[in-house]
Amino acid sequence: MLAIFVCVAGGCGRGGDPITQHFDPLLITSSAPPSGTVGVPYGPVGGFSVTASGGMQPYNWSWAAASGSTLPPGLSFSALGIQGQPTAKGTYIVTITVSDSQIPPVHAINNYTIEIADVGQLAITSGNPPDGVAGNLYGSPRVWWCAGVKVLLRILPQRYGWSAAVLVQLGGTARLIDSSWLKARFERRMPNRF
Numbered sequence: 001m002l003a004i005f006v007c008v009a010g011g012c013g014r015g016g017d018p019i020t021q022h023f024d025p026l027l028i029t030s031s032a033p034p035s036g037t038v039g040v041p042y043g044p045v046g047g048f049s050v051t052a053s054g055g056m057q058p059y060n061w062s063w064a065a066a067s068g069s070t071l072p073p074g075l076s077f078s079a080l081g082i083q084g085q086p087t088a089k090g091t092y093i094v095t096i097t098v099s100d101s102q103i104p105p106v107h108a109i110n111n112y113t114i115e116i117a118d119v120g121q122l123a124i125t126s127g128n129p130p131d132g133v134a135g136n137l138y139g140s141p142r143v144w145w146c147a148g149v150k151v152l153l154r155i156l157p158q159r160y161g162w163s164a165a166v167l168v169q170l171g172g173t174a175r176l177i178d179s180s181w182l183k184a185r186f187e188r189r190m191p192n193r194f
Helices: 179-189
Strands: 002-006 019-023 060-065 075-078 081-084 090-099 107-117 138-146 149-158 161-170 173-178
Touching: 060 075
Parallel strands: none
Antiparallel strands: 002 019, 060 090, 075 081, 090 107, 138 149, 149 161, 161 173
8 A cells, every 4th residue: 555645735744634645556457468360450359458456547558578579560559458460470578567647656567478370371171162064054153133133143164264154134034144244334334343
């Protein structure tokens, strides 16, 4: 417990008692920061919050790399906490300091380890698609409406590869067209949509 004595007119040597204000010890109450991944926003939505108790508010926060370490690249620190998107994997030891508003200020310091993992390898896990027949529509169509026109997108296996084919249906009439034709047509009607 810290006691502060404040002298006011009529007090401190003139027979009055000083005013005493007591503060609980200043402590950083945040849990350890979570691990992160390169290229992924750090922590929960909005970053990792820092909290303290005791002392005299408002608090002033800072962080620094511990001896022999560096700050995690891509992350920043403010009174709101640790935020950003890590750019390099590694183990980082940071020192977080909070100071209160007393004169002179009281400080609380904690060291934390932040592990940043490398982004995992991208892998396709769905297996191979089923075989197709050249000249026949392939797979289930993707259906959407565009400017009042029902559009079904399917893949058309070609003799030497694949191309997108679009089936445009107006009422009961359907027309198989090349996707580049459809794109050019809709760009004229709705510029900046593709």
